[in-house]
Amino acid sequence: MDDNNTPHSPDESEDQKNSTRRNFLKNLGLAGVGVATGAAALYSGHIFEAKKEVSGDQKVLLTQDGKLVQVDSLEIKALEKTGEELLISQGREGIPGRRWVLVIDLSKCRNARKCISACQDAHQLRPEQYHVNVLQMKDAPGTAPYNMPKHCQHCDNPPCVSVCPVDATYKRPDGIVLIDNDRCIGCRFCMAACPYSARIFNWIEPKDAASHQGKDYNVELNVPQKLGTISKCLFSADRLREGKLPYCVEACPNGVYYFGDENEDAVTNGTTKETVRLSKLLRDNGGYQLMPELGTKPRVYYLPPKNRLFPFEEAGDATPEKA
Amino acid sequence: MRFINLFIILYVCSIGMTVSAQTWVVPDDQKTVVAPFLFTPEMQKQGEQIYLKNCQSCHGLMGKDNWAKLTPPPGDLSKELAQKQPDGELFYRITVGKAPMPEFRNILSEDERWWVIAYMRSYNPKYIQPNPATKASFAGRIVTLDMKYDDLGKKVVVTANEELKDGQSVHAAGVEVALFVKRFFGKLQVGELKTTNDKGLAIFEFPADLPGNKEGYVEVSAMVNDPKNIMKTTGAIATLAIGKPTDMPSLTEGRAWWATRGKAPVWIILTYTLSVIIVWGFIFYIVYSILKIRKVKKINL
Numbered sequence: 001m002d003d004n005n006t007p008h009s010p011d012e013s014e015d016q017k018n019s020t021r022r023n024f025l026k027n028l029g030l031a032g033v034g035v036a037t038g039a040a041a042l043y044s045g046h047i048f049e050a051k052k053e054v055s056g057d058q059k060v061l062l063t064q065d066g067k068l069v070q071v072d073s074l075e076i077k078a079l080e081k082t083g084e085e086l087l088i089s090q091g092r093e094g095i096p097g098r099r100w101v102l103v104i105d106l107s108k109c110r111n112a113r114k115c116i117s118a119c120q121d122a123h124q125l126r127p128e129q130y131h132v133n134v135l136q137m138k139d140a141p142g143t144a145p146y147n148m149p150k151h152c153q154h155c156d157n158p159p160c161v162s163v164c165p166v167d168a169t170y171k172r173p174d175g176i177v178l179i180d181n182d183r184c185i186g187c188r189f190c191m192a193a194c195p196y197s198a199r200i201f202n203w204i205e206p207k208d209a210a211s212h213q214g215k216d217y218n219v220e221l222n223v224p225q226k227l228g229t230i231s232k233c234l235f236s237a238d239r240l241r242e243g244k245l246p247y248c249v250e251a252c253p254n255g256v257y258y259f260g261d262e263n264e265d266a267v268t269n270g271t272t273k274e275t276v277r278l279s280k281l282l283r284d285n286g287g288y289q290l291m292p293e294l295g296t297k298p299r300v301y302y303l304p305p306k307n308r309l310f311p312f313e314e315a316g317d318a319t320p321e322k323a
Numbered sequence: 324m325r326f327i328n329l330f331i332i333l334y335v336c337s338i339g340m341t342v343s344a345q346t347w348v349v350p351d352d353q354k355t356v357v358a359p360f361l362f363t364p365e366m367q368k369q370g371e372q373i374y375l376k377n378c379q380s381c382h383g384l385m386g387k388d389n390w391a392k393l394t395p396p397p398g399d400l401s402k403e404l405a406q407k408q409p410d411g412e413l414f415y416r417i418t419v420g421k422a423p424m425p426e427f428r429n430i431l432s433e434d435e436r437w438w439v440i441a442y443m444r445s446y447n448p449k450y451i452q453p454n455p456a457t458k459a460s461f462a463g464r465i466v467t468l469d470m471k472y473d474d475l476g477k478k479v480v481v482t483a484n485e486e487l488k489d490g491q492s493v494h495a496a497g498v499e500v501a502l503f504v505k506r507f508f509g510k511l512q513v514g515e516l517k518t519t520n521d522k523g524l525a526i527f528e529f530p531a532d533l534p535g536n537k538e539g540y541v542e543v544s545a546m547v548n549d550p551k552n553i554m555k556t557t558g559a560i561a562t563l564a565i566g567k568p569t570d571m572p573s574l575t576e577g578r579a580w581w582a583t584r585g586k587a588p589v590w591i592i593l594t595y596t597l598s599v600i601i602v603w604g605f606i607f608y609i610v611y612s613i614l615k616i617r618k619v620k621k622i623n624l
Contacts, residue, residue, distance in 0.1 A: 099574060112391065114380065156574060162581040171581065173573030245508055253381050253391040261507045263571050265534050268508035272425040275509040
């Protein structure tokens with residue numbers, strides 16, 4: 001290796017240094033001019049905008065039938081959302097200031113299955129598809145069996161929402177977890193993520209698909225159901241908008257369900273229409289949640305199946321008349 | 324032997340059921356109560372809505388015999404067993420209830436209860452409505468409630484006034500009063516029933532932890548408890564700033580693992596951005612190094 005290996009001679013580097021200083025000054029000058037021009041442009045733009053608000057200038061618009069018209073910019077209004085667009089946007093916003101909560105009193109459930117049929121009628125479900133199902137439970141060999149209605153738990157920390165790759169399932173400000181079937185791509189990640197098995201998939205053409213064709217899709221009702229997408233309990237978000245109790249809660253003949261707003265600390269029984277304090281109800285009856293150890297923070301509470309004054313029976317003959 | 328036992332049990336049960344069905348006796352003075360107005364088709368329509376919302380889950384659809392299988396059986400209200408009862412008897416049963424039938428005293432107004440009866444009667448072609456009751460012929464007490472909040476004692480004070488026959492107004496003693504707070508799906512009773520004292524006052528302690536709106540306002544209403552329906556009463560309603568001010572944030576406000584885009588936790592955004600920068604930086608560094616090698620090669624040549 002010899003001197004040739006050095007990339008630059010001392011003269012060259014001196015020359016380069018000079019040119020760098022010159023360039024720097026030139027660039028600085030250019031930048032200064034640029035900033036001044038930009039500021040001037042911004043300021044004049046601001047003045048222009050401010051003037052516009054006062055005077056209202058004329059805009060040229062294209063009408064639906066293809067004519068160009070001139071309209072004062074102050075008179076231009078955005079169209080009100082209607083139809084499906086409105087349903088989607090209000091379905092995302094929810095009902096402000098509310099935190100819906102469901103309480104299920106297991107000591108009263110007699111497996112009448114009215115909640116199931118009311119729900120299936122409302123949400124266009126086949127008899128084998130459940131948003132709510134009544135399970136027959138037995139905790140240990142020595143303990144008494146009981147009936148347990150199981151809904152979507154509308155978790156405050158929903159694993160299903162975490163895994164959705166397309167923002168189809170989402171949590172609303174009022175606590176409800178909903179599904180936008182128009183966005184759903186049917187990947188079923190959410191079904192796998194849900195520890196409560198609350199979700200169902202439309203493997204085959206939904207019930208009465210022909211009669212629901214062309215209807216506006218209501219994200220708060222999941223109707224019309226779509227083939228190849230997910231569905232689940234929605235806490236009857238469409239009914240809550242009307243100030244009514246959910247379908248299942250209203251249909252129960254045995255007073256199992258309480259539904260209400262946690263912010264108001266009140267829940268209303270769907271059968272007796274009696275309103276009670278949520279905190280007191282849970283405290284006095286030993287309310288609990290399903291699998292709280294998973295950290296999902298469910299919005300559904302259960303009251304234990306104590307003091308049942310009727311025998312456990314199979315589905316369908318839970319009525320004393322038939323015995 | 325087992326079968327005989329079973330038969331005995333069933334027999335006893337059936338006797339028990341018929342007895343319990345018969346024990347719901349309506350006081351004689353209630354049977355003669357009549358509606359304060361003539362039933363119209365509009366009222367029947369209103370009554371149908373109320374029926375579908377509040378009654379149909381147990382009694383089923385009218386004339387379809389699809390009532391819920393309960394003990395005692397609720398029965399179809401278009402059938403003779405219900406229709407043979409006079410209006411007053413039906414009104415009393417709806418008002419008072421008897422487990423498992425809920426009492427509708429605080430759920431439906433008096434008019435609403437009559438509308439349901441109007442709807443029921445529309446299934447009975449033989450029904451002829453008795454002449455409506457008029458206020459003048461009303462023999463019972465006429466009580467009006469008034470409500471105030473006592474700031475010092477943190478108590479709701481309800482005053483009951485009674486209108487006498489000669490038009491004079493006096494404090495009504497011995498009137499049972501219930502206090503309610505409006506909630507989204509219904510009215511929440513506050514405390515127990517109170518009976519007014521000699522000065523016509525019923526004093527309710529208002530729970531300090533009951534949530535109100537942002538400013539603490541709650542809609543409070545006072546009603547007379549009149550199970551035998553012997554009074555003509557007017558309740559009181561007021562919006563008072565006596566609840567606990569409640570302004571809970573929406574459940575999607577905070578950053579969360581499951582939230583989308585901008586609302587993800589800061590550490591996820593940082594880790595993700597940093598890893599993207601590092602990976603791309605590394606790639607650029609390699610490309611840059613390769614270019615540098617070529618440059619060195621050129622100079623050497």
